[in-house]
Amino acid sequence: MDQNLQQFNSEDSEIKQPQVYQILRQAILGEQLKPGERLVERKLAMQLGVSRTPVREAIRKLESEGLLKHIPRKGVVVARLSPQDAWEIYHIRAVLEGLAARLAAEWITAKELEHLEKLIAEMEKAVEAKDLNYLNELNSQFNDAVYGAAKSPRLKQMISNLYDYIVSFARVGYSLPGRIQEVLSEHRALFEAIKKGDVEEAERVARKHVERSCECYFVRRALAEQEDAERLKKSRNYPHL
Amino acid sequence: MDQNLQQFNSEDSEIKQPQVYQILRQAILGEQLKPGERLVERKLAMQLGVSRTPVREAIRKLESEGLLKHIPRKGVVVARLSPQDAWEIYHIRAVLEGLAARLAAEWITAKELEHLEKLIAEMEKAVEAKDLNYLNELNSQFNDAVYGAAKSPRLKQMISNLYDYIVSFARVGYSLPGRIQEVLSEHRALFEAIKKGDVEEAERVARKHVERSCECYFVRRALAEQEDAERLKKSRNYPHL
DNA sequence: GGGAAAAGTACTGCCAACAGTTCTTTTAAT
DNA sequence: ATTAAAAGAACTGTTGGCAGTACTTTTCCC
Numbered sequence: 001m002d003q004n005l006q007q008f009n010s011e012d013s014e015i016k017q018p019q020v021y022q023i024l025r026q027a028i029l030g031e032q033l034k035p036g037e038r039l040v041e042r043k044l045a046m047q048l049g050v051s052r053t054p055v056r057e058a059i060r061k062l063e064s065e066g067l068l069k070h071i072p073r074k075g076v077v078v079a080r081l082s083p084q085d086a087w088e089i090y091h092i093r094a095v096l097e098g099l100a101a102r103l104a105a106e107w108i109t110a111k112e113l114e115h116l117e118k119l120i121a122e123m124e125k126a127v128e129a130k131d132l133n134y135l136n137e138l139n140s141q142f143n144d145a146v147y148g149a150a151k152s153p154r155l156k157q158m159i160s161n162l163y164d165y166i167v168s169f170a171r172v173g174y175s176l177p178g179r180i181q182e183v184l185s186e187h188r189a190l191f192e193a194i195k196k197g198d199v200e201e202a203e204r205v206a207r208k209h210v211e212r213s214c215e216c217y218f219v220r221r222a223l224a225e226q227e228d229a230e231r232l233k234k235s236r237n238y239p240h241l
Numbered sequence: 242m243d244q245n246l247q248q249f250n251s252e253d254s255e256i257k258q259p260q261v262y263q264i265l266r267q268a269i270l271g272e273q274l275k276p277g278e279r280l281v282e283r284k285l286a287m288q289l290g291v292s293r294t295p296v297r298e299a300i301r302k303l304e305s306e307g308l309l310k311h312i313p314r315k316g317v318v319v320a321r322l323s324p325q326d327a328w329e330i331y332h333i334r335a336v337l338e339g340l341a342a343r344l345a346a347e348w349i350t351a352k353e354l355e356h357l358e359k360l361i362a363e364m365e366k367a368v369e370a371k372d373l374n375y376l377n378e379l380n381s382q383f384n385d386a387v388y389g390a391a392k393s394p395r396l397k398q399m400i401s402n403l404y405d406y407i408v409s410f411a412r413v414g415y416s417l418p419g420r421i422q423e424v425l426s427e428h429r430a431l432f433e434a435i436k437k438g439d440v441e442e443a444e445r446v447a448r449k450h451v452e453r454s455c456e457c458y459f460v461r462r463a464l465a466e467q468e469d470a471e472r473l474k475k476s477r478n479y480p481h482l
Numbered sequence: 483g484g485g486a487a488a489a490g491t492a493c494t495g496c497c498a499a500c501a502g503t504t505c506t507t508t509t510a511a512t
Numbered sequence: 513a514t515t516a517a518a519a520g521a522a523c524t525g526t527t528g529g530c531a532g533t534a535c536t537t538t539t540c541c542c
Binding site: 015056057060061064065066072073085088089091092094095096098099103152153155158 | 256297298301302305306307313314326329330332333335336337339340344393394395396399
């Protein structure tokens with residue numbers, strides 16, 4: 001890491017641990033801290049202008065979330081996701097999101113339903129305008145709205161934790177041809193099921209949606225590896241580069 | 242808490258944090274530390290014969306697992322489960338155990354299958370002998386065996402964390418008439434489904450099993466409250482007691 | 483030179499002390 | 513007595529430093 005973690009305006013008498021936590025978290029998710037990279041308490045403390053304690057606690061928290069891996073008496077490194085890990089996480093998310101969708105179909109209010117409908121409409125516009133950033137944002141909002149409607153804070157928390165693991169890869173999911181339309185239609189189907197109050201259907205659709213995301217993730221990953229191999233082959237022809 | 246947390250034989254040069262963690266964890270699950278009770282870092286540190294740092298880290302870890310609730314600048318208290326919380330946890334566990342069962346049905350080895358079969362047979366014996374403690378132990382082993390067969394360490398971890406929440410209440414589940422037999426037959430059904438490799442059936446059965454446990458929990462809880470009310474009514478007749 | 487022992491380095495684990503905040507009790511004024 | 517301000521007690525959040533451990537480099541012996 002090129003020690004460019006900004007030092008927050010640490011006006012005294014604020015609790016620093018949560019801020020350190022946020023900064024490190026963003027750094028990991030944003031891949032300024034790369035998988036396998038080692039985090040040194042003292043170094044981070046210096047860079048952030050605090051003592052080791054808040055850094056230490058923030059690290060422990062991130063560790064318990066699985067973003068960091070701790071090796072006793074050695075330190076922590078940014079967790080590296082094996083394909084097996086990714087598969088596991090996607091499938092856990094699938095059943096949890098299925099449950100959330102089911103609960104949402106059962107407990108959603110008229111107001112929340114209306115909000116979902118607006119988001120769907122907005123997403124259609126974003127697809128037409130090919131505004132991928134906005135679409136991503138809407139996606140998050142849609143998910144939040146569904147999980148909120150489920151009235152189950154623990155479930156929401158768990159899903160969002162799992163989501164963070166793969167957020168860095170999630171982007172690539174859209175890059176497959178036709179996937180954007182597919183996602184949109186999956187969301188629409190989920191919305192319809194929730195609207196009807198069809199709990200079984202809502203659960204099935206939501207789960208399927210995540211499972212499809214998982215497939216796309218692996219297809220995309222395989223493609224990326226293929227591309228890498230191509231590049232490697234080419235570069236062999238020009239070894240001076 | 243009556244400061245009877247045993248001070249572990251802290252021969253130097255051992256890492257203390259994990260030991261403190263275990264002691265506190267057991268104290269919470271064993272209800273020596275009761276829901277709502279406050280944990281004071283200094284006090285615990287004194288009692289355990291260590292400084293505040295390891296205690297602090299252990300507390301933070303327990304907090305992230307949800308066993309403790311942290312109130313900034315105030316401290317932590319042992320988490321208290323509302324009925325809503327319990328319901329949530331049971332239903333999350335239900336879908337996760339469903340997934341585990343599905344994966345187990347897919348990936349179980351002959352050896353693991355054999356082990357499961359032995360456990361089932363042993364459980365039947367324990368039921369006849371009415372040895373509830375042993376039955377509980379076998380139950381845990383059976384679950385562990387299933388989750389192990391699923392080959393998904395993350396899933397196993399998540400389930401076991403959730404299980405800890407309600408482990409203190411789990412006991413009461415058996416006290417309903419006929420529930421023991423029911424549990425046994427549910428386990429047998431799960432075993433059969435896994436043996437057949439019927440993933441759908443395995444998932445359905447496992448999920449249903451946890452959902453039934455949830456129902457029993459609430460029935461039992463309602464009964465307990467009724468009993469409490471009875472006691473209260475009676476005690477009003479003898480106010481001098 | 484090559485490999486083993488020894489010194490040096492870099493880091494985590496732990497600690498005691500300080501600072502600031504919240505809650506409780508006392509004190510003082512009405 | 514009643515209420516408000518002030519002092520005090522009880523904790524957490526944070527700090528820097530010490531001790532011990534794993535890794536790295538150097539030194540020494542063959």
